[in-house]
Amino acid sequence: MVTIKIDQDLQLHLLQIQDSVPLFQLVQANREHFRQWLPWVDSIISPVQYHNIISDWLKQYFDNNGFQLGIRYRHKLIGVIGLHSIDWFNKQTSIGYYLGEGYEGKGIMTKSVRALVNYLFMHLHLHRVEIRCGIHNQKSRAIPKRLGFKEEGLIREGEFLYDHYHDLVVYGLLSHEWHH
Secondary structure (H helix, E strand, O other), rough: OEEEEOOOOEEEEEEEEHHHHHHHHHHHOOHHHOOOOOOOOHHHHOHHHHHHHHHHHHHHHOOOOOOOOEEEEOOOOEEEEEEEEEEOOOOEEEEEEOOOHOOOOOHHHHHHHHHHHHHHHHHHOOOOEEEEEEEEOOOHHHHHHHOOOEEEEEEEEEEEOOOEEEEEEEEEEEEHOOOO
8 A cells, every 4th residue: 555654744645435534524625725726626515425436546556557645744634646547658647636725835745746756756667757737826836846847838728627728737757857
């Protein structure tokens, strides 16, 4: 099972069925905040939905196609970070993440992304990691920039958010560029 201990207060752990209620509570408490950038928020209406979602995530993990990790700060689930899938032939993956509003600005997500990227390059021996961010999501975009990712381009109208399309900025990092 994937567990990454970052420091005394912060760790990443593989999400399990028992995380259904805390995950739902996280979405419930941050609905408007998450809705700005995450297209699936309105579809989450009950913690029971997470039973199927987490089962799919565990299948992803057992199929060696990536994983979804809870971000725990002082034992409280405050966010999620994970891989969309792993392209083993090209040794690359894409990271997605979100964090409860009250926990932004403390370096938690930067530490979490740094630890995950380190794991991907050092343990899974991947070659390339990508992060896509909404063009206007400055907080999210600051993270790959801070960690040395290169801005590689723009996916015009690459994601539909409820009632409009928005552009995505693509950031990439190669294993030989990584200085952890």
